[in-house]
Amino acid sequence: MNRRRFLAISAAALVLPRPSQAAGWTGTGFGAALSVTLHGADPTRAARTFARIGREIERIEGHFSLYRDSTLTRLNRDGHLAWPSPDLLDILSVAAGVHRATDGVFDPTVQPLWQAIAGGADRAAARALIGFARVTATPAEIRLGRGQALTLNGIAQGWAADRIAALLRAEGFGAALIDMGEIAALGDAPQQVPIADPAGTTLATATLVDRALATSSPAGTLVNGEPHILGPQGQKPVWQTVSVSAPSAALADALSTAFCLMDRGAIDAALRRFPLARVEALA
Numbered sequence: 001m002n003r004r005r006f007l008a009i010s011a012a013a014l015v016l017p018r019p020s021q022a023a024g025w026t027g028t029g030f031g032a033a034l035s036v037t038l039h040g041a042d043p044t045r046a047a048r049t050f051a052r053i054g055r056e057i058e059r060i061e062g063h064f065s066l067y068r069d070s071t072l073t074r075l076n077r078d079g080h081l082a083w084p085s086p087d088l089l090d091i092l093s094v095a096a097g098v099h100r101a102t103d104g105v106f107d108p109t110v111q112p113l114w115q116a117i118a119g120g121a122d123r124a125a126a127r128a129l130i131g132f133a134r135v136t137a138t139p140a141e142i143r144l145g146r147g148q149a150l151t152l153n154g155i156a157q158g159w160a161a162d163r164i165a166a167l168l169r170a171e172g173f174g175a176a177l178i179d180m181g182e183i184a185a186l187g188d189a190p191q192q193v194p195i196a197d198p199a200g201t202t203l204a205t206a207t208l209v210d211r212a213l214a215t216s217s218p219a220g221t222l223v224n225g226e227p228h229i230l231g232p233q234g235q236k237p238v239w240q241t242v243s244v245s246a247p248s249a250a251l252a253d254a255l256s257t258a259f260c261l262m263d264r265g266a267i268d269a270a271l272r273r274f275p276l277a278r279v280e281a282l283a
Contacts (some may be wrong), residue, residue, distance in 0.1 A: 025050040029057045030065075030157050032181035036164065039175035039187065049171050056167055057160065057180075063087055064156045066111075076111065076149035081142045091152060091159050091250065092137045098155075098254040099132045101273040103266070106258035107132045107232040109144075111151040117226055130232045154229070157181035158214050158253025165212075165249070182214040184249045195243045195281045203241060204281040212249035213280065216256040217241040235261040239282050246277035 023046035025036045036053055038046050063071040063085060071088060075081040081088075098106045109130045116126035134145030144150070152159075161180040168176050168186060175187030185191045185208035195204045198217050206213050218227030218237040227237050242259045246252040255277055259267050264282070271277055 023047075023050075025053060027054060027057065029061055030160060030181050032157065033179075034181070035177075035179045036168075037177045038168070038173055039177075039189075041173060049168065049173070052167060052171075053164055056163060060087070060156075060160050060163060064091070064152050064159075066151060066153070072150060072152060075142060075144065079144045079146070079148070083140065084137070084142045087163075088142065089137055089139065091155060092135070092142070094159070094248070094250045095152070095155055095254060096132070096137075097273075098251065098258060101270045102255075102258040102262065104132070104232060105235065105261050105266075106154065106254050108150045108152055108154070109135065109148050110230045110232055111149040112147065113230050113232075114151060114228075115149075117230075127232070127234065154216075154257035155250055155254040158212065158249035158251070161212060161249035180249070182212065182249045182253050183208070184212040186210060195241075197241045197283060203283050204243070206243065206245055206280040208245065211245055211247060212252045213243060213245045214249060214252035214256040215241065215243040215281070216253075216260050218260050229257055229260050231261045237261060238263055241281060241283045242279070243281040244277060245280050246274065251277060 021040055023038045023041045023043055027034045034057065066073060071085065095108050107130060109132050112126040112129045113123060116123045129147045131145060134148060136143045157180050161178050161182050161184040164178050164180060165184045165186055175189060177191055178184040183193055187210060191208045193206045193208055193213055194202045195206060195215055196202050198219060216229060217240060218229040219240060229237060237260050239260050242256045244252045244256040244259065251274060267279065
């Protein structure tokens with residue numbers, strides 16, 4: 001069972017408040033089953049919002065997907081991108097903050113290493129290309145170091161959950177549960193979210209109040225028999241499953257990815273940079 005599949009199963013088991021009226025949407029994107037539940041929503045109004053959600057997911061994939069002609073694949077192909085979208089600059093800014101806080105463990109430039117492992121190519125040569133510090137991002141241009149390529153798979157699902165949350169708030173919805181592969185809960189009512197490992201074993205339950213949750217499991221998806229979460233300096237996973245909650249799903253997503261490769265002392269040091277984030281499960 002891959003990581004996104006077990007996360008989808010876990011999300012299906014969410015313990016929700018009992019609203020007087022709820023409306024739900026399901027779809028696919030980012031390699032995952034997606035869902036949004038609106039509490040106390042008028043069905044007609046909810047239907048219009050769900051159509052907007054579908055369009056927003058398509059727009060986000062058009063920026064960040066590695067499996068289609070996207071903004072990201074064009075950046076990786078050309079090594080530079082003029083006048084990048086604010087979305088791409090924003091997600092790279094969050095990534096840069098987590099990169100610094102984790103002493104470089106979170107590094108989106110691991111994409112060449114992922115490709116080398118998948119294709120049986122020279123890993124040492126691919127690892128020499130890694131280094132997020134060689135990426136420059138300004139409103140005028142994003143430029144990669146020579147031979148570099150980015151993956152945003154360790155942050156994009158969380159970032160998408162944040163975007164959908166912003167869309168719902170702008171539409172006036174105050175209570176919702178969003179699952180974009182990572183979870184965002186809107187509203188003042190506590191929502192209980194079980195945290196599962198790849199085998200489906202429940203490890204803990206997170207209580208979310210206007211808060212996000214991300215769970216990473218290196219062995220949830222394997223690349224030629226190896227965990228899909230890659231350490232830029234060859235770090236091996238320390239944990240099999242890590243779950244982090246934070247006000248931002250993008251932040252929780254990036255931290256949970258990096259923490260899989262870090263010991264508890266290093267995790268605690270990184271969390272001091274983000275005092276509103278916390279570990280919900282380590283296994």
